[in-house]
Amino acid sequence: MKLAVKKTPVKKAAAKKPAAKNGAKKTAKSRRNPLAPERICALLDLLAKAYPNAECALRHSNPWELLVATVLSAQCTDARVNMVTPALFRKFPTPTDFAHAPLAEIEEQIRSTGFYHNKAKSLNGAARKLTAEFAGTVPQTMDELLTLPGVARKTANVVLGVAFGKAVGVVVDTHVLRLSMRLELTQASQPILVEKDLMKTIPQDHWIAFSHELIHHGRQICIARKPRCSDCSLEPLCYSSDKTWSTH
Numbered sequence: 001m002k003l004a005v006k007k008t009p010v011k012k013a014a015a016k017k018p019a020a021k022n023g024a025k026k027t028a029k030s031r032r033n034p035l036a037p038e039r040i041c042a043l044l045d046l047l048a049k050a051y052p053n054a055e056c057a058l059r060h061s062n063p064w065e066l067l068v069a070t071v072l073s074a075q076c077t078d079a080r081v082n083m084v085t086p087a088l089f090r091k092f093p094t095p096t097d098f099a100h101a102p103l104a105e106i107e108e109q110i111r112s113t114g115f116y117h118n119k120a121k122s123l124n125g126a127a128r129k130l131t132a133e134f135a136g137t138v139p140q141t142m143d144e145l146l147t148l149p150g151v152a153r154k155t156a157n158v159v160l161g162v163a164f165g166k167a168v169g170v171v172v173d174t175h176v177l178r179l180s181m182r183l184e185l186t187q188a189s190q191p192i193l194v195e196k197d198l199m200k201t202i203p204q205d206h207w208i209a210f211s212h213e214l215i216h217h218g219r220q221i222c223i224a225r226k227p228r229c230s231d232c233s234l235e236p237l238c239y240s241s242d243k244t245w246s247t248h
């Protein structure tokens with residue numbers, strides 16, 4: 001008599017990843033140098049190709065207006081600042097006008113850019129200092145710019161780079177900060193330290209263009225919450241853990 005044997009399904013053991021291959025991948029990854037000159041060169045080339053005409057989006061017609069617009073752009077979009085500045089500069093055309101303006105009147109003009117109490121105080125203070133100590137002219141050195149109320153390195157770098165064509169440092173705004181970290185150009189998270197790292201890694205003759213390009217890339221492609229990696233020309237060089245799509 002033939003006995004019926006009941007077959008019980010056997011659960012297959014999870015396939016083990018080949019140890020050698022895994023190890024090799026890890027070693028290759030640990031050997032990758034994000035600051036290698038050839039990678040930096042390739043990044044700069046790709047950025048320049050993607051944003052050949054990248055420039056400052058803040059509308060201005062002289063260094064003072066650029067300084068004002070940059071102060072207003074803190075925690076605010078450039079588009080919003082560009083909506084506010086035409087009327088502001090009509091009402092207060094020169095640093096002297098800003099210096100003599102009652103704070104409440106400046107506040108009223110810039111209210112929609114946010115933090116308007118502090119921003120009005122900074123603009124009034126900067127205008128007073130400018131008229132009292134710099135003959136009403138925006139100075140062209142980092143040290144002098146940093147003496148103006150409300151002006152820190154970011155604003156000073158924007159004014160020096162855009163208005164005077166001087167590459168004294170690298171503009172580190174929210175986009176440059178985020179992208180520098182994603183692209184492993186720095187391990188720091190404080191703007192001042194990120195700027196120091198970028199100044200070591202990026203050739204000085206690229207400092208001005210580099211920050212404009214990165215800002216454009218951060219606005220259009222490498223968005224904070226959901227980067228558009230499948231549309232990103234830097235993707236082959238990017239190993240960020242934030243990637244939403246990857247070829248490697």
Ligand code: SF4
Nearest residue numbers: 222227229232235238
């Ligand atoms: S691949 Fe993605 S995360 Fe990397 S730079 Fe491009 S958009 Fe940003």
